[in-house]
Amino acid sequence: MKLLTHNMLQCTVKGVKNGYPLKIEAVEFEDKEAEFNPDFLRHVFPKIDWPALRDAAETLGYSELPPQVDEAMLEDDEFLRKFHHALMEIHLEEGTLVCPETGRRFPVNKGIPNMLLNEDEI
Amino acid sequence: AWNCEEMSNSRPEHVAPPEIYYGETEAKKYAQNSRILTVQSQLSERAVDLLGLPDRQCMVLDLGCGSGLSGDVISERGHLWIGCDVAPAMLGIALEREAEGDLLLHDMGSGIPFRNAVFDGCISISALQWLCNADKKGQVPFKRLMRLFESLYKCMIRGARAVFQFYPENPQQMEMISSAAMRSGFGGGILVDYPNSTKAKKYYLILFAGVPQSQCVSMMPAPLTEGMSVEDGAAANRRKVAILVEPPTADAKASRGKKKCKILTNAKGVDWILKKKDRMRLQGKKVARDSKYTGRKRKAKF
Numbered sequence: 574m575k576l577l578t579h580n581m582l583q584c585t586v587k588g589v590k591n592g593y594p595l596k597i598e599a600v601e602f603e604d605k606e607a608e609f610n611p612d613f614l615r616h617v618f619p620k621i622d623w624p625a626l627r628d629a630a631e632t633l634g635y636s637e638l639p640p641q642v643d644e645a646m647l648e649d650d651e652f653l654r655k656f657h658h659a660l661m662e663i664h665l666e667e668g669t670l671v672c673p674e675t676g677r678r679f680p681v682n683k684g685i686p687n688m689l690l691n692e693d694e695i
Numbered sequence: 696a697w698n699c700e701e702m703s704n705s706r707p708e709h710v711a712p713p714e715i716y717y718g719e720t721e722a723k724k725y726a727q728n729s730r731i732l733t734v735q736s737q738l739s740e741r742a743v744d745l746l747g748l749p750d751r752q753c754m755v756l757d758l759g760c761g762s763g764l765s766g767d768v769i770s771e772r773g774h775l776w777i778g779c780d781v782a783p784a785m786l787g788i789a790l791e792r793e794a795e796g797d798l799l800l801h802d803m804g805s806g807i808p809f810r811n812a813v814f815d816g817c818i819s820i821s822a823l824q825w826l827c828n829a830d831k832k833g834q835v836p837f838k839r840l841m842r843l844f845e846s847l848y849k850c851m852i853r854g855a856r857a858v859f860q861f862y863p864e865n866p867q868q869m870e871m872i873s874s875a876a877m878r879s880g881f882g883g884g885i886l887v888d889y890p891n892s893t894k895a896k897k898y899y900l901i902l903f904a905g906v907p908q909s910q911c912v913s914m915m916p917a918p919l920t921e922g923m924s925v926e927d928g929a930a931a932n933r934r935k936v937a938i939l940v941e942p943p944t945a946d947a948k949a950s951r952g953k954k955k956c957k958i959l960t961n962a963k964g965v966d967w968i969l970k971k972k973d974r975m976r977l978q979g980k981k982v983a984r985d986s987k988y989t990g991r992k993r994k995a996k997f
Contacts, residue, residue, distance in 0.1 A: 582799075685798045689800060689801060
């Protein structure tokens with residue numbers, strides 16, 4: 574699972590007010606090369622929750638992302654490369670996603686998060 | 696996902712819940728049967744066409760992605776996708792096939808677990824009809840549909856489209872699905888490709904997020920037809936073979952009684968007849984073709 578997907582996922586268990594961002598407990602992660610597309614990055618940038626992305630990348634051992642960002646940085650190629658790497662190339666393979674509010678755990682196996690809910694959680 | 700056009704066979708959604716029906720064997724069959732592969736790809740191509748995505752790399756949600764066949768079509772067009780499916784065996788095949796999108800084990804009837812306004816589009820191939828059955832005690836199909844559409848509406852960008860290709864079992868199901876979609880805020884309607892062919896006929900629910908229903912009418916794409924004359928095609932287009940979802944008005948219920956009286960006193964007009972014929976066509980009934988004589992008053996003979 575890319576960090577792009579993680580950045581969009583949230584916990585929707587019944588009664589949860591803020592199930593975002595899901596905390597990552599990583600067991601295994603890997604880098605997979607992805608095509609660099611600056612236009613997509615510029616387009617997706619406003620939709621990204623930056624602190625969540627930065628925390629997630631750090632958990633998976635990548636701490637090159639700056640703490641503060643703004644639109645102007647999207648013209649900088651070096652920043653775009655880092656952004657691209659964190660967003661598209663770091664994959665969480667095995668581990669758990671944890672809801673920040675309830676502590677509900679969603680296991681991740683072979684890169685697929687199990688987001689199935691029990692009857693009483695819907 | 697359901698592929699058998701032969702109506703005599705029982706529908707798979709009546710046999711078992713999707714996560715059980717699509718176990719190892721059925722999932723394997725799905726990945727190897729070349730006829731299924733062709734049909735699924737064609738449906739996906741059409742669904743992605745209907746999405747009308749802008750000319751840049753987009754984020755697309757694929758509900759009921761199965762083995763990632765529909766995802767392949769999205770990837771070929773240069774877009775990114777995230778696929779959800781409730782059947783682990785199907786996702787396993789998607790992994791084997793090295794599908795490009797990220798996958799999620801998830802039941803769409805429990806709501807979409809994504810943040811607000813992140814997707815540029817959503818497709819779903821042959822999956823929606825599974826939601827029309829209650830597989831577990833306490834499951835209410837309409838509620839599950841509502842949960843799906845409400846959460847989907849939130850996670851889509853304003854103006855984005857969702858296209859669901861599905862196999863409705865009866866008109867009641869279609870009505871239940873469209874009414875759940877419109878109650879969730881979507882505008883749009885059902886598009887029927889090849890409405891005159893029993894075998895090739897395909898239903899697409901097309902939903903617009905954040906577009907008023909009045910505008911959706913003109914934005915609905917035209918259906919594909921075969922063996923229809925040009926004039927017939929044009930006429931069908933004008934009147935939109937698709938039945939459009941109309942938002943319920945507050946006084947609709949109140950005025951229902953009044954309407955009945957009106958109909959009793961007035962003759963039913965041409966519009967009413969054309970509408971009824973469309974409805975019957977949609978139900979797959981044999982209906983006389985529309986002509987200049989349709990709904991015309993008979994001359995007084997005596």
